[in-house]
Amino acid sequence: MKFFVDTADVSEIRDLAATGLVDGVTTNPSLIAKSGRRILDVIAEICDIVDGPISAEVAATDFDTMLREGQKLAKIADNVTVKVPLTPDGLKTCRALSDAGTKVNVTLCFSAGQAILAAKAGASFISPFIGRLDDISSNGMGLIADIVQIYRNYDNFKTEVLVASIRSPSDVTEAAKLGAHVSTLPPSVLRQLFQHPLTDKGLQAFLKDWEATGQSILDQ
Secondary structure, three states: OEEEEEOOOHHHHHHHHOOOOOOEEEOOHHHHHHHOOOHHHHHHHHHHHOOOOEEEEOOOOOHHHHHHHHHHHHOOOOOEEEEEEOOHHHHHHHHHHHHOOOOEEEEEEOOHHHHHHHHHOOOOEEEEEHHHHHHOOOOHHHHHHHHHHHHHOOOOOOOEEEEEOOOOHHHHHHHHHHOOOEEEEOHHHHHHOOOOHHHHHHHHHHHHHHHHHOOOHHHO
8 A cells, every 4th residue: 555645744744755655645725725835836845855646736616727727737747646626627627637648636535436437537546535424424434445346347447546534543454454555644644653552662671671781783
């Protein structure tokens, strides 16, 4: 499974990218707004930090403007993936950009039927929002299972399932068990994946025993 970081905070991205575990980044208008910076500047800087796909979302809702915005965003760097909403005009934009060789991430997916439409429109990624479904007592992970199964049934569907609106490490492992291609994680959730109390306890015991030997690996 690939890990994308879901943030527009360049310092967070730089810190996490240094681990070698970050395969891409997803942003959206809300995350860009939190950064307080110009979207073109933010996306360009992120693209310099991470080599993988960097999702930059259009802000328009009509086809003509979405297409122009998408084309402008795609010119920032070769690894920009243009993000469009799962609407009729969004999928029309997806088809036009995909046909021109631009990767597209179709976002705000909440049903398997919508995911089929995105795949037929040539999307590189589909972003089902599992947390928001769970918030309304629906089954977010059930949607991931359905989309993965459907895509596997058709060799001509090349769209990758990018699990979004992740709230906890358990969401990541469940999505991986189902065969989702990508999880996009808030920085806090990615850091939680490192943590386990038994890891901390075991390390403390090892360090205590080693200290008692009086040895130093570097001095030998």
